[in-house]
Amino acid sequence: MEGMATVEHLKDVVTAGVAAPSPDNNQPWRFRWEQDRLTILLDRSxxxxxxxxxxxxxxxxxxxxxxITIAATQHGRSTEIEPLWDPDDPTEFPQVAELRFSAGxxxxxxxxxxxxxxxNRLLYAKKPVPDQHWEHLRASVAAFPDVHLHxxxxxxxxxxxxxxxMLADRFRFEYPAFHAEIFRQLRFTAEEAERTRDGLDFRTLALPPGSKLLIKALRSWSLMSRLNRLGLSRALTWPSYGSVLRSGGAVLLSVPEFTFVHILAAGRAFERLWLAAxxxxxxxxxxxSLPIFIAHEEILDGVKLTPQHRQLARRLASRLREWAPALSSRVLMMVARLGYGPPCRVRSLRRPVESFFE
Ligand SMILES: Cc1cc2nc3c(=O)[nH]c(=O)nc-3n(C[C@H](O)[C@H](O)[C@H](O)COP(=O)(O)O)c2cc1C
Structure with a gap:
């Protein structure tokens, strides 16, 4: 049988789909269901x-x-994925891929x-992760041979x-546009998070008590840039350093080229690895921060960066490749730290499933 057996099954698999992670919980997706086909689109807004x-x-x-592919198997469906991305598509909702479901x-x-x-942004225990767990994680991405897992x-x-x-995180605080982005995505109260059902719920950031007032004050770019001259952006990145050290290990995902098909495969592999973890x-x-600001230099030729930051991005890229020569001719997609941590206390919300449909 083609398609999904019932509307409930369709809703169930799309609910699983929108449970996926997104940068700053921006949930940049749309769906179209037509003639038993599910099209996934990006929402540029x-x-x-x-x-x-x-x-x-x-x-x-x-x-x-x-x-979606994983959830569909719960209903006995396998998924065929047809990539549709056209980098020159100027529309507000460019198509990403079309999914077709069949029995079996x-x-x-x-x-x-x-x-x-x-x-999980909390500090993890200083407990090593056993080798067989790393091997299990490696096996979880084996279906994506172009995605290299370091x-x-x-x-x-x-x-x-x-x-x-830590160096890469500085970019977030040293540019008006990136600084504005943080404040666009932050939800300072539970009510605000509940109302929008997207963005970064402040409670999920695992920041020390009292930091909310300080961060609210830093909404002003003129104050932020003045304090940066006194070293604030550097100070704000110290927790990143500590949190990586307090981890059982880290993974880096890379692909051979910056193409849509490779990026999509990296996203799929990353999700499988995260679920397996x-x-x-x-x-x-x-x-x-590390993959995105290296990409600013290497993919966008630093057009949004100052000469000093371009230099910093180049330094980051070359140090990264000294650190992991296997990444030399590859494009870094994602870095993540892993370990044994306390459970996530507050969960990030999602917009209602219906709101993603055209
Ligand atoms: C491409 C991508 C990049 C991300 N980058 C970061 C990051 O730099 N720092 C961070 O704390 N979380 C990052 N996240 C996690 C998202 O913030 C998170 O998925 C989102 O807030 C939803 O929360 P959830 O994963 O708990 O469902 C990233 C997620 C994705 C998909």
């Missing part, structure tokens, strides 16, 4: 100024597709992890990576 040719939104779309699939055990997965659990290597992550009881925290 949700794009973040710091994104590079929709790289992060497409990684997120890949995660949505993977969740065994349930994918990762399905149970879809509602349990969360971004795993590190070595303390010295982690220290060096922590320094790179969730099943193993491992917490995961994506660290997006």
């Amino acid at each position: 949700q794009a973040l100024p710091s994104d590079v040719h929709h790289m992060f939104d497409l990684l997120s779309a890949g995660a949505v597709i993977e969740n 699939a065994r349930p994918d055990p990762l399905a149970e992890a879809i509602p349990a997965r969360c971004t 795993i590190t659990a070595d303390r010295n290597q982690l220290k060096a990576l922590a320094r790179l992550v 969730t099943q193993l009881g491992l917490a995961l925290h994506p660290l997006g």
Whole structure:
């Protein structure tokens, strides 16, 4: 039988789809259901100024597709994916891919992890992750041969990576557009998070008590830029350093080229890895600054950066490749730290499923 057996099944798989992670919880997706086909589109109005040719939104779309594919197996459906992305599509809702469902699939055990997965920004225990868990994570992305997974659990290597992550995080605080993006996405109160059902609920950020007032004051770019001259942006990135050190290890996903098909595959692989980690009881925290600001330099030729920041981005890229020579001729898609952490106390919300349909 083609398609989905019932509307409930369709709603169920799309609900699993929108449980996927997205940058700053921007949920940049739309869906169209026509003649038994589910089309996934991007919603450009949700794009973040710091994104590079929709790289992060497409990684997120890949995660949505993977969740849908996994959830469909629970209804005995296998999914055929036809990529549709046209980088020159000028419309507000460019198509990403079309999914067709047909009978005949065994349930994918990762399905149970879809509602349990969360971004865990808390500090993790200093407990090593056993080798067989790393091997299990490696196996979870084996279906995507072009996506290379670099795993590190070595303390010295982690220290060096922590320094790179910290340097990359500075960009977020040193540009008016990226600074504005943080405040566009932040939801300072539970009511605000509940009303919009998107963005970053302040309570999920695991920041120290009292930091809300300070961060609210930093909404003013003129104050922020003045304080940056006194070293604020550097000080704000220290927690990134500490959190990487307090992890069982880190993973880096890379692809051979900056193409839509590779980015989508990386998004799918990343979601499978995250779900597999969730099943193993491992917490995961994506660290997006390093891939996105290297992409600003290497993919966008630094057009949005100052000469000093271009230099910093180039330094980051070359240090990263000294750190992991295997990444030399590849494009970094994502970095994440993993470990044994306390459970996510507050969950990020999603907009209602119906609101994503055209
Ligand atoms: C492409 C991408 C980049 C992300 N980058 C970061 C990041 O740099 N820092 C962070 O704390 N979370 C990052 N996240 C996690 C999102 O903020 C998170 O998925 C979103 O807020 C929804 O929360 P949830 O994952 O708990 O459902 C990223 C997610 C994606 C898909």
